[in-house]
Structure formats: structure tokens, C-alpha cells
Amino acid sequence: MPTLAFRFLAGRYHATPWGNHVNEGHVEWPPSPWRILRALLCTGFTKLGWREDDIPGGAREIVEKLATTLPSYQLPTQVNTAHTRHYMPVRGKTARVLDAFIRLSPDDPLLVHWPAELSAHALDVLKNLCTNMGYLGRAEAWVDASVVDYDALASNCTPTPEGAPPNPGGEQFTLLAPIAQQTYRKWREEAVAHDLQTSTEIAGKKLSKKAAANVDGRYPTDLVDCLLARTGWLHKHKWSQPPGSRYVVYTRPLAALAPKPQPRPHQKAPQTKPNPTFGLLTLHSDTSQAEVLPLLYECLPLAERLHSKIVKTLGEQSSETLTGQTKDREKSTGDHGHIHYLPLPDTRSGRTQVNRVLLYAPRGFSQTDRHVLRQLDRIHYIPGRRGNDYDRKRKTEGGRDPGALFVTPAGFGERETLQQAIGIDDTNRFAGKGAVWTSFTPYVAAHYLKCKNVERELQKLVEQELRWRGIETAVRVEVLDARASDFLGFVRRRMKDRQSKKSTTPRPPNTTPWSLRLHFAEEVEGPVALGYASHFGLGLFVAEVE
Numbered sequence: 001m002p003t004l005a006f007r008f009l010a011g012r013y014h015a016t017p018w019g020n021h022v023n024e025g026h027v028e029w030p031p032s033p034w035r036i037l038r039a040l041l042c043t044g045f046t047k048l049g050w051r052e053d054d055i056p057g058g059a060r061e062i063v064e065k066l067a068t069t070l071p072s073y074q075l076p077t078q079v080n081t082a083h084t085r086h087y088m089p090v091r092g093k094t095a096r097v098l099d100a101f102i103r104l105s106p107d108d109p110l111l112v113h114w115p116a117e118l119s120a121h122a123l124d125v126l127k128n129l130c131t132n133m134g135y136l137g138r139a140e141a142w143v144d145a146s147v148v149d150y151d152a153l154a155s156n157c158t159p160t161p162e163g164a165p166p167n168p169g170g171e172q173f174t175l176l177a178p179i180a181q182q183t184y185r186k187w188r189e190e191a192v193a194h195d196l197q198t199s200t201e202i203a204g205k206k207l208s209k210k211a212a213a214n215v216d217g218r219y220p221t222d223l224v225d226c227l228l229a230r231t232g233w234l235h236k237h238k239w240s241q242p243p244g245s246r247y248v249v250y251t252r253p254l255a256a257l258a259p260k261p262q263p264r265p266h267q268k269a270p271q272t273k274p275n276p277t278f279g280l281l282t283l284h285s286d287t288s289q290a291e292v293l294p295l296l297y298e299c300l301p302l303a304e305r306l307h308s309k310i311v312k313t314l315g316e317q318s319s320e321t322l323t324g325q326t327k328d329r330e331k332s333t334g335d336h337g338h339i340h341y342l343p344l345p346d347t348r349s350g351r352t353q354v355n356r357v358l359l360y361a362p363r364g365f366s367q368t369d370r371h372v373l374r375q376l377d378r379i380h381y382i383p384g385r386r387g388n389d390y391d392r393k394r395k396t397e398g399g400r401d402p403g404a405l406f407v408t409p410a411g412f413g414e415r416e417t418l419q420q421a422i423g424i425d426d427t428n429r430f431a432g433k434g435a436v437w438t439s440f441t442p443y444v445a446a447h448y449l450k451c452k453n454v455e456r457e458l459q460k461l462v463e464q465e466l467r468w469r470g471i472e473t474a475v476r477v478e479v480l481d482a483r484a485s486d487f488l489g490f491v492r493r494r495m496k497d498r499q500s501k502k503s504t505t506p507r508p509p510n511t512t513p514w515s516l517r518l519h520f521a522e523e524v525e526g527p528v529a530l531g532y533a534s535h536f537g538l539g540l541f542v543a544e545v546e
Contacts, residue, residue: 001113001116002066002113002114002116002118002126002147003111003112003114003147003149003150004036004130004145004147004148005109005110005111005145005148006031006109006110006145007107007110007143007144007145008104008106008110008142010140010141010142011103011105012103012140012141013101013102013104013136013137013141014027014099014100014101014102014137014140015028015029015031015035015137015138016100017032017176018034018176018241019241022097022098023096024098025083025098025100026100027100027101027257030073030157031110031112031136032175032176032177033070033071033176033178033248034175034177034178034227034245035136035137035176036071037062037063037066037067039133039135039136040059040062040126040129040130040133041063041224041227041228043129043132044056044059044129047132047134056125058119058121058122058124058125061119061122062118062122063181063223063224063227064180064223065114065118065122066114066116067177067178067179067181067223068116068180068181069115069116070248071112071114072112072113072115072155072159073111073112073113073156073252074113074153074154075110075156075157075252075253075256078104078105079102079103079256081100081101081102081103082101082102083098083099083100085097085098085099111148111150111153113153113155123147126147127146127147130145130146131145156253157250157251157256158250158251159248159249159250159251160251167251169253169254170251170252170254171255172251173250174250175247175248175250176241176245176246176247177245177246177247177248178223178226178244178245179223179244179245179246181222184222184223184226184244185222191219192215192216192219195218196212196215199215218237219243220243220244223244226243226244226245227242274364275363275365275366275369276365276370276412276414277360277362277363277364277365277414278359278360278412278414278415278417278418279358279360279365279370279409279411279413280357280410280411280412280421280422281357281359281373281407281409282356282407282408283354283355283356283406283407284355284408285404285405285406293355294353294354294381295352295354296343296345296352297352297490297491298491299341299343299354299490299537299538300490300491300492300493300494300533300536300538301381301491301495302341302343302357302381302537303341303533303535303536303537304536305381306357306376306379307339307341307536310372310376311323313372313376314372317368319366319368319372320337320338320363321337321338321339321361321364321366322338322339322369322372322373323338324535336468337361337363338361338363339359339360339361339535340358340361340535341359341535341537342359342360342430342527342529343356343357343537343540344357344358344422344426344430356422358418358422358431358527359373362470373409373412376407376408377406377407378404378406379405379407418431428543428545429542429543429545430527430540430542431525431526432525432543433523433524433525433543434520434523434524434543434544435519435520435522435523435524436517436518436519436520436543437517437520437524437528437541437544438515438516438518438542438544439487439514439515439516439517439540439541440540440541441487441537441538442490442514442515442538442539443513443515443530443531443539444492444511444512444513444514444531444532444538445457445461445508445509445510445512445514445531445532446461446508446532447461447509449461455477458477458479458514458516461531462475462516463475465530466530469530473520473524474521475518475519476519477517477519478516478517478519479515479516480515480516480517481515482512482513485515487513487515488513490538492508492511492533492538493507493508494507494533508533516541518541527540527541528540528541529541
């Protein structure tokens with residue numbers, strides 16, 4: 001008793017039931033016995049070189065034996081219906097075509113069992129046909145067919161006996177199946193005799209041999225010829241149903257083709273990403289020689305102009321990260337977690353010009369902060385002029401602002417993204433790790449220094465500021481020659497508010513520039529900025545990388 005296993009490799013089975021239009025969206029499930037036998041014969045002609053006038057005897061035995069019984073099916077468990085829509089050119093216009101199909105797993109086979117005995121030769125022919133079968137149904141329903149041995153088939157789709165009451169746990173449907181060979185021959189003889197008699201009565205005389213042959217040719221000679229009948233031949237002879245076929249009532253599990261509820265994937269709790277602590281601004285001008293780009297010596301007024309523009313853009317919103325003030329407009333104290341403006345110079349032009357500004361906030365830039373910073377487009381800045389020129393009425397040259405400095409927010413991220421944004425060398429210098437850090441911009445003490453022992457006072461101030469910034473590592477402060485570093489040319493004092501005529505921030509007690517080298521007991525992660533106006537570019541240190 002042969003049992004066929006069909007595995008649909010693409011996870012799809014396409015087949016339209018006989019008598020239905022493709023746009024009705026119906027799928028023949030499971031495949032009818034008529035379709036399976038036709039697929040076996042088609043494989044013999046396309047893959048094994050059969051001819052219609054020379055069909056192997058084993059193939060005829062397969063058809064005759066399997067047509068005498070009705071198969072039972074073991075349907076896969078996870079089956080869903082689906083369809084796609086296509087717009088195809090039909091007779092000079094575009095028509096919508098539905099392509100309905102069954103979705104199933106390639107690892108869950110469809111088993112079809114016939115309670116019929118085949119000879120060894122016919123069984124070998126059947127195995128050869130299954131091995132060479134490429135598809136079942138339409139050509140896109142790729143299949144891997146084989147003959148398997150199942151002693152106890154768990155059939156869940158079986159033919160319904162005539163007169164049996166409906167099964168409350170299943171649903172009934174019809175499949176197209178062949179009739180037995182002897183039954184077809186008897187039916188054919190009766191049908192041909194009836195047609196000859198009817199044609200003779202209509203003609204009123206005995207039919208000619210040609211007319212009688214036409215009547216006889218309307219009926220295939222045997223069951224194999226019925227299965228080989230083409231659609232065009234059926235239309236020509238006005239067959240609404242293939243000769244030698246019948247509709248059989250089957251019963252399958254209730255709602256076998258209904259969509260199955262799919263288990264919802266485990267939804268992880270939304271993980272909020274930490275706010276980025278770094279940002280990058282690029283500066284450029286519309287002049288050919290880039291005269292507007294500020295020099296490194298003017299990093300303090302440049303940072304003030306950027307800060308003023310950001311606070312103005314912020315408006316009535318409050319941001320302790322961007323302003324350094326709480327919601328009550330009080331000065332933020334403690335961890336120096338608000339924004340730092342750290343200049344990144346470009347020495348390729350022969351002058352130490354600042355073309356990038358690294359933004360650093362240990363507290364992190366929130367989404368609102370990033371939105372405000374992305375609105376930066378330009379500031380008014382004229383190199384060499386100080387704060388009393390900030391509020392001066394701008395003069396235009398040919399409709400162009402000579403002090404326009406364009407600002408472009410390049411992005412936000414963490415230390416790892418800096419290597420792509422500013423380069424690995426600058427990253428290691430400003431935001432890398434190191435045990436020795438040297439002044440890059442002058443350190444200006446925020447408190448009075450006693451003249452008796454300046455180095456000891458600097459040691460205390462640096463240790464205190466490092467503790468405020470969360471760096472508890474022991475440090476030794478080495479004082480270098482500030483004149484050798486050319487720190488005397490730096491702007492080292494913030495400007496006054498000309499409208500209120502008072503200082504916006506406490507002024508330093510002394511603007512003496514210091515060049516320091518910090519020796520830590522272990523590596524410290526940057527950026528390291530200390531002293532007066534350390535949030536505006538002064539007191540910036542770089543790591544000495546070997």
C-alpha cells in the first residue's frame with residue numbers, strides 16, 4: 001500500500017480547484033487524487049521520456065490500481081491561507097489577478113495513503129516518478145516527493161461514506177477523483193451508444209463512418225487518456241468536467257484553512273539609551289582665505305559667542321546642561337556636568353585656527369538639548385575684536401556679513417564615535433586615556449594664589465577641582481614655563497554685559513596664565529579641563545601619548 005510524502009520546499013502550495021476561477025481565491029487543499037495522478041504522468045513525459053503511444057505498463061498499473069480506491073490524508077498541522085495581488089496585461093488592459101496559496105512548513109510533510117496493492121515493478125516506477133517530480137499544482141509549488149513506509153497513518157482527512165451523517169468535529173468538502181477502469185469502460189460504452197442513437201435520430205439516416213468516428217473520439221479510450229486530456233481538448237468537446245472523473249466528499253478538521261493565531265514575539269521592555277556625552281560643531285566661512293575662522297588664542301570669546309547663541313535659541317526652555325543653571329535660574333553647583341566648549345585647532349593653513357569645537361557634557365545631552373544645538377547655523381564673529389564689538393551694529397559688504405561664521409552640528413555620540421568624527425589622533429589627545437596630561441590652553445587659577453609657595457597652592461587647587469569632577473586619583477602638579485607655550489597671547493578674561501554694565505560671571509582674581517603638567521598615579525580618562533573658564537576652552541589638557 002503506497003504512501004506518498006510531499007514536502008513543499010518554498011513553503012507554498014498553489015492550486016486552484018476544478019470549476020473555480022483563480023480570482024475567487026480558493027485553494028485545493030489537500031491536492032485531489034486526480035491532480036496527483038496527473039502530476040505523476042506529467043513527470044513521466046517531461047523527465048523520463050515517455051511517449052503517448054508507448055506508456056510503460058507499470059504506469060498504467062499505477063493509474064488503474066490507485067483509481068479503484070480513495071486515498072486518505074495526513075495534513076500538516078501549521079497551515080495558513082494567504083494570497084498576493086498582481087496587475088497583469090490582459091487583452092490590452094491591466095487586470096488584477098489574485099494568487100491564493102497555502103503556507104506551510106517544508107519540514108512538515110503532507111502524507112497521502114492509498115489502500116491498494118502494487119506490484120514490485122509498479123512500485124519501482126512510482127518511486128522513480130516521485131524522485132523526479134519537480135512541482136505539484138502550479139509550477140511555483142516546488143515539491144520534494146517520495147514513497148515512504150507508514151504502518152499507522154494518523155489520517156485526519158478521509159473520504160466520507162455515502163449516507164454518513166456529518167462529523168461535528170470536521171468540515172466536508174469535495175475533491176476530484178478518477179473512477180475505476182471497469183466503471184469507466186462501461187460508462188463509455190453506454191455514452192457512445194447513446195450519442196450515436198441521438199445523432200442518428202437527429203440526422204434521420206444512418207451516420208457515416210466519419211461522423212461515427214467523431215462521436216467515438218469525443219470519449220477517451222481509457223482512464224489514462226482521460227488523465228492526459230488537455231484543457232483545449234476539453235473546451236473543444238464542451239466538457240465541463242473531465243471524463244472519467246467524479247466528485248468525492250471528504251471530511252477534514254474543522255477550520256483547517258482558517259488563519260491560526262500566531263504567538264506574539266516576546267516584547268522586551270524598551271531600553272532607553274543613555275544620552276550622548278559628546279557633540280561636534282564644525283566652523284567655516286564663506287571667504288576664500290577663511291579669514292573669519294578664529295585663532296586658538298581666541299577660544300574664550302568664540303565659546304562665549306556660541307554659548308550666547310545657544311541660550312538665545314533655548315528661549316524660555318530650561319536646560320541645566322546648556323545653561324549651567326537650574327530651573328529657578330540659580331547657578332548649578334557640584335559636578336561640572338554642564339556643557340564644555342573645547343576648541344580643536346587645524347594647523348594645516350600655517351596658523352592655529354579653530355575649525356571644530358568639541359562639546360562635552362558629563363551629564364549628557366538630552367533630546368531637547370540636541371534639538372536646540374542642531375538649530376545652530378551661524379554666529380557673528382570678527383577675529384581680533386573683543387566683547388565690546390559683539391553688540392556693535394553689523395556692517396555689510398555687498399550684502400554680505402563680513403563677520404558671519406557658519407556653524408554646522410556634525411552629530412552626537414560617545415567616545416567610540418569620536419575616532420570617526422575627529423580622528424584617532426585627536427581623540428587620544430583630548431578624550432583618550434593617559435597618566436600624564438599637559439596644558440593645551442593656559443590654566444587660569446579661579447582663586448587667589450599666595451606668592452610664598454605658588455606651586456603648593458596650584459597643587460591644592462588642582463586636587464580640589466579634580467575631586468569636584470570625580471577624579472580621585474593621586475596627582476603631582478609640575479609647573480612649566482608659560483612663555484614657552486606662548487600662553488600670554490590668549491584671551492583670558494570673559495567680557496562684561498554692556499547692557500547691564502556688570503560682569504556675567506565672577507572675574508578671576510589674577511589672569512596669570514600657567515602651563516602645567518599633571519602626573520597621575522594611574523591612567524585618567526579625558527577630557528580634562530580645569531581652572532577659570534574651563535567650560536569655555538581655557539585650562540584644557542591633552543594626554544601625552546607614547
